[in-house]
Amino acid sequence: MTKALCPGSFDPPTMGHVDVIQRAIAVFDEVVISVVDNPSKTSLFTTDERVGLLEDLFGDRVSVVSFSGLLVEHAADQAADVVVKGLRSIDDYEYEKQMSQMNQHLTGMETVYMTTSPGYGFVSSSLVKEVAKLGGDVTELVPPAVAAALKERME
């Protein structure tokens, strides 16, 4: 039985996140979505709001939790076997490779990467927020509940 942990900021969750999490659910026996709680980083949605959005999206197919501190310690607390992340580009790769190697060094935690499905390679939470803030249409880039939450937050 392999338990996978999908960590991220998810501020907000995008279709790119949904794609990777759905594929992780199909591959692994159990999936935990872990929302980072980083008080030194300004976020549009609170940690509880991000957890709530992900719970509404995935229902009881996964558990959604928040964490602070080191990812490897949280993964050990959750008894996760592997961390799963998405890769959009060579830039993601260079950054992710370093984090994966650090996590491997710290506790031996392995990271598995899924390349983003075609069509979501350009989608990031930061760009979605910028486009939404400037009045652009993000309805194809985020789930409907997230689009509604973004609209409300931007008003």
Ligand code: PNS
């Ligand atoms: O969605 P993001 O912002 O790319 O997620 C990054 C995240 C939360 C996975 C990363 O920042 C992280 O692992 N944070 C926990 C702190 C930590 O363990 N830092 C050392 C990583 S090598």
